[in-house]
Amino acid sequence: MSKLPLTPDAVSEIVAIIDGSGYDHLDIKTDAFRLRLRREGGGDGSADGWTQDWSFSEAEAPAGGDKVATVAELPDGLLGIAAPLPGTFYRAPQPGAPPFVEEGETVDENTVVGIIETMKLMNPVHAGCSGTIEKVVVNDATMVDGGATIMHVRPA
């Protein structure tokens, strides 16, 4: 495929050439990619230099490809516990262990209700509210987006 059309050295050379000109940016757009070179700063001197901003057309765009849990809207009268960051949601501290909480259990703000594994780190999920777990809406070991609702809570 070899679709990246310019090597890093070629980009450096282009920048060196336009740096000596009066131009402040260069925008190259083809079907496959877009490269924007821009002279930054101007004035205060602290941000004096060029940037390169690459993007790729939608069809070619690098993407995550991961399946993310989609969550329906909150039913009336219930609160949601949101994933503090994106990652894999686990209901139990380790495989085979009992879940942190079951439906029907009461929680307070500091109750740990699950963990989210992100970039090899385990992050606890706190309930953040007091009440009874009405429903666990995300299955164990599922990818979630940051902010996704993972449990419904009936407020105390």
Next chain:
Amino acid sequence: MIKRLFIANRGEIALRIIRTAQRLGITTILGASEADASSLPAFQADEVAIVGPAPSNQSYLDVDAVIAAAKAAKADAIHPGYGFLSENARFAQAAADAGIIFVGPDISSLNAMGDKLMARKVGIEAGLPVVPGGEAANKDEALARAEETGFPVLLKAVSGGGGKGMRRVDRAEDLSAEIDTAMAEAQASFGDPRIYVERFIASGRHVEVQVLGDGENAIHLGTRDCSIQRRFQKLVEEAPAPAMPVEKRAAIEDAAVRLTRHLNYKGAGTVEMLVDAETFDFFFLEMNARIQVEHPVTEAITGVDLIEQQILIADGNPLGIRQDDLTLSGHAIEVRINAEDPDADFRPSPGTITRAAWPAGPGIRVDTHIATGGKVPPFYDSLIGKLIVHAPTREEAVEKLGAALATMQIEGITTTASLHAKIAADAGFRKGGVDTRFFKEFAA
């Protein structure tokens, strides 16, 4: 002749390897997980083979899956990059059994450097100084060792890495409890509870030497200083090691070459030393038998493409560079841009990059797999790119680093770029030659 190279890695290093291999006329096959199937390295590779689902233990760390994919792709060589399976002797053996060249050292070298204690033993055999201390099978032995070396001591996991299982102990009365914790951590992290005891060097610098060997001859490509670390994870690396007498640096380089020769080492390697920041006495720690994250700073000051050298040596060529051919030119600094929030205890920050305006221009190199619209998946480590600057002097390199960081704009996720801008402006860093305590004091 290597004609089809399988890249068993992801991210910036996969893209970096693909670029050099393609320049050498080699067809590249990226072994990607499902989550990376449409990443920038996959876009650039000549072919893509899916090695498994997103979690790395089912893809990038699965020896059988990777070897099967490489065989199916009719690869004649595998480049493992860094991390994942790069120093896994079983993986190297499986490649050899499949008739595929492993771009890395011989299995004997991987075994010799397989754990820290063995590395220490080999270092002593090669005549290198090591930090006073040794193995401790139980608490009594640990206490005896500690009394020999004097407090404070450092407890280290024999199979350790990345700071896990490493503990500093200041007083004899704390030793028993700390050993329990260190052994438990070592067991949990590495499946091996063995620890050893070393004298704690209060003001130490992490200095390493890049070496190349062809099994017979060996050369060094100068030093790198990686003393700026957070919890034993490198943040900033530079070449050569600054603020150090020339003859002390030469002694360290010579020792590294001696070890490389002793091992009849084949390929690119890094010899890590702990250097006393005041006396410049040095102690051998371990040898990393792979390409390192921070290799670009060495490439900048030597003009040598280390990935090309790895491929040539793996292909059976003798070293094409003699020590006398090399001149180190200028000073280079690399900073690691991680998807982490430095203002929230370095919490990971995966997500979609809405804008990636990386620095550009002469003396600036950016190794990254992240473009505007790219995604940082939550499954892997947080490195999204490396900014490398190169200038005739260290002062100019530091200036260039500050200016480049000021122009850089990564939006959509939080990165450590702001932290690096502060480090680049720090008086101690600008002076050069800081020790490994730098970051703790800087962040306090």
